[in-house]
Amino acid sequence: MKPLDDLLAAAVRAPQRIVLAEGEDPRIIEGAAKATRDGLAKIVLLGNPGVIAERLALVGANPADFDIVDPAEAAQAEAYAAAYFDLRKHKGIDRGAARAAMADPLKFAAMMVRQGDAAGTVAGAVATTADTVRTAFQIIGPAPGVKTVSSFFLMLLCEPHHAKKGALAFADCGLIVEPSVAELAEIAISSADSFRALIGEVPRVAMLSFSTDSSASHARVDRVIAAADLVKSQRPDLIIHGDIQFDAAFVPAVAASKAVDSPLEGEANVMVFPNLEAANIGYKIAHRIGGAAAIGPILQGLAKPANDLSRGCSAEDVYHIIGVTSVQAATQ
Secondary structure, X not given: OHHHHHHHHHHHHOOEEEXXXXXXXXXXXXXXXXXXXXXXXXXXXXXXXXXXXXHXXXXXXXXXXXXXXXXXXXXXXXXXHHHHHHHHHHHOOOHHHHHHHOOOHHHHHHHHHHOOOOOEEEEOOOOOHHHHHHHHHHXXXXXXXXXXXXXXXXXXXXXXXXXXXXXXXXEOOOOOOOOOHHHHHHHHHHHHHHHHHHHOOOOEEEEEOOOOOOOOOOHHHHHHXXXXXXXXXXXXXXXXXEEEOHHHHHOHHHHHHHOOOOOOOOOOOEEEOOOHHHHHHHHHHHHHOOOOEEEEEEEEOEOOOEEEOOOOOOXXXXXXHHHHHHHHHHHO
16 A cells, blocks of 8 residues: 555654544554554543553553543643633633533544644544534634535555556545535545645546536536536646546546546546535445545545544554544644
């Protein structure tokens, strides 16, 4: 998995301080221990210090190599509560509710990032995606100029049966159900920039459809074309084609017959799906039938990195997303 190896090597070159909100979970413990041994990041674990130290020892890790913080007892709790009150008082939060909120590891971790005490955060092994993303959006907030926080998966083609090897980005597989033209354009731009930052390759963006160059006439095709045109006007530096079918975007021989003038030439590496339904189904087919490794969902468009894990994640998934988050923090 050369793209993944290169990404993890980039994390090692500039390890960032990453806070893991669910620090007592055995998968988090194991993934964090490996990430620390390999130098991917400087890890903060939130939770009961006694429980965390005991579980670290069980996987052969030294608790002294980690910052272990109990949000309910943390020295920063009062300052974080005051900052949270200022941030959310317009929503009716009072000072007592702000103090109570900082006992929630998800909110405490996000506030660590907002206040500059950590460079990024990871959660979702226990918490739902909705809670993880909502907390990140409310506390960390979108990056300047960004209206659409979205997500993508890194799909790694590394098996012998894969005719092509390397990395692809699939977006948006996790957040925006039915993006507008403007949202779809912003997803494409964010995904291209994320791919370049994480993989170090020139992004080649395919705005996917069931049509190639208006071979079908439908309002859904028109929406994809309009989004591609918007990207071209906002980011003329990007290599992009839309509307285009997946095979014409990915297979040079197909592109030569179906998309003769495409700047992608069948070598797209950023696949922007027209909606969440198509994207979620697509990445799972590529993963489960095609055997592509899937890393994500990776959030993009936030002011500082915050990433979501699946509740079915493995320790290896935790390890990989720590590396991704550390690289995101180093390159933002």
